[in-house]
Each structure stands twice: as C-alpha cells, then as structure tokens.
Amino acid sequence: IIDGDNGVSLQDCMEISRAVEHQLDREEFDFSLEVSSAGATAPLDLPRQYHKHLGRILEVKTEALEVKGTLESVGAHEIVLSWKAREPKPIGKGKHTVRKEEVIPFSEIEKAKVVLKF
Structure with a gap:
C-alpha cells in the first residue's frame, strides 16, 4: 500500500509494481504482487x-x-x-x-x- 502527499495515481501504482517485480526472480520465487493506494x-x-x-x-x-x-x-x-x-x-x-x-x-x-x- 502506497501513499503520497499529492495523492497516488494508477500510473504510480503501475510504476512501483513494475520496479518491485523486476527485482524478484519468478523462477526462484512464486509470488503475487498487489500495489494499491491507501483507501x-x-x-x-x-x-x-x-x-x-x-x-x-x-x-x-x-x-x-x-x-x-x-x-x-x-x-x-x-x-x-x-x-x-x-x-x-x-x-x-x-x-x-x-x-x-x-x-x-x-x-x-x-x-x-x-x-x-x-
């Protein structure tokens, strides 16, 4: 869950999701990643x-x-x-x-x- 002083956009969630996913190896770890803004x-x-x-x-x-x-x-x-x-x-x-x-x-x-x- 992410938060920002100026709100969080869908683009922000997508960028963070991609950045984290690129750091993890799918062949080594089986994972599910969800990035969302605070409600x-x-x-x-x-x-x-x-x-x-x-x-x-x-x-x-x-x-x-x-x-x-x-x-x-x-x-x-x-x-x-x-x-x-x-x-x-x-x-x-x-x-x-x-x-x-x-x-x-x-x-x-x-x-x-x-x-x-x-």
Missing part, C-alpha cells in the same frame, strides 16, 4: 498525512477523549479540531450552540481517520 478511510499514521485533509472532518481518539471535528490546522507537534456542540445556556432554560476547539498533540493520538460525507 480514503485508512487511518492517518504520520503527521505529514494530516496536511492534505485540512478542512475535512476527522474522528480522533486519544486515551482521554474521542472527538469528531473539522481539521482546522496542523502544527509541527499537534492538530487543531473544531466542532459545534449544544450546551445548556449559562443563564435560563434551554440550550445554545457553541463552537468547541481542541488542540491534540500527535503523541497522544491513538487513532485518526477521515469521515466521508455521502
């Missing part, structure tokens, strides 16, 4: 993968929280997610919508993936 819902494992998902909704899990929000920014050591939540009004009855924001260090992220909209 749209594949977990984000490396900090560099977050940049291409700015503005998209992510589900992020840490030991302390699980949050779904829009990826607002990516720093050197953390990401910033924002979302809207309904909370009780500070004074009076009822609820109002508030904008929440969470700064999450890469070191605390256990799992992160893009949420697809249909």
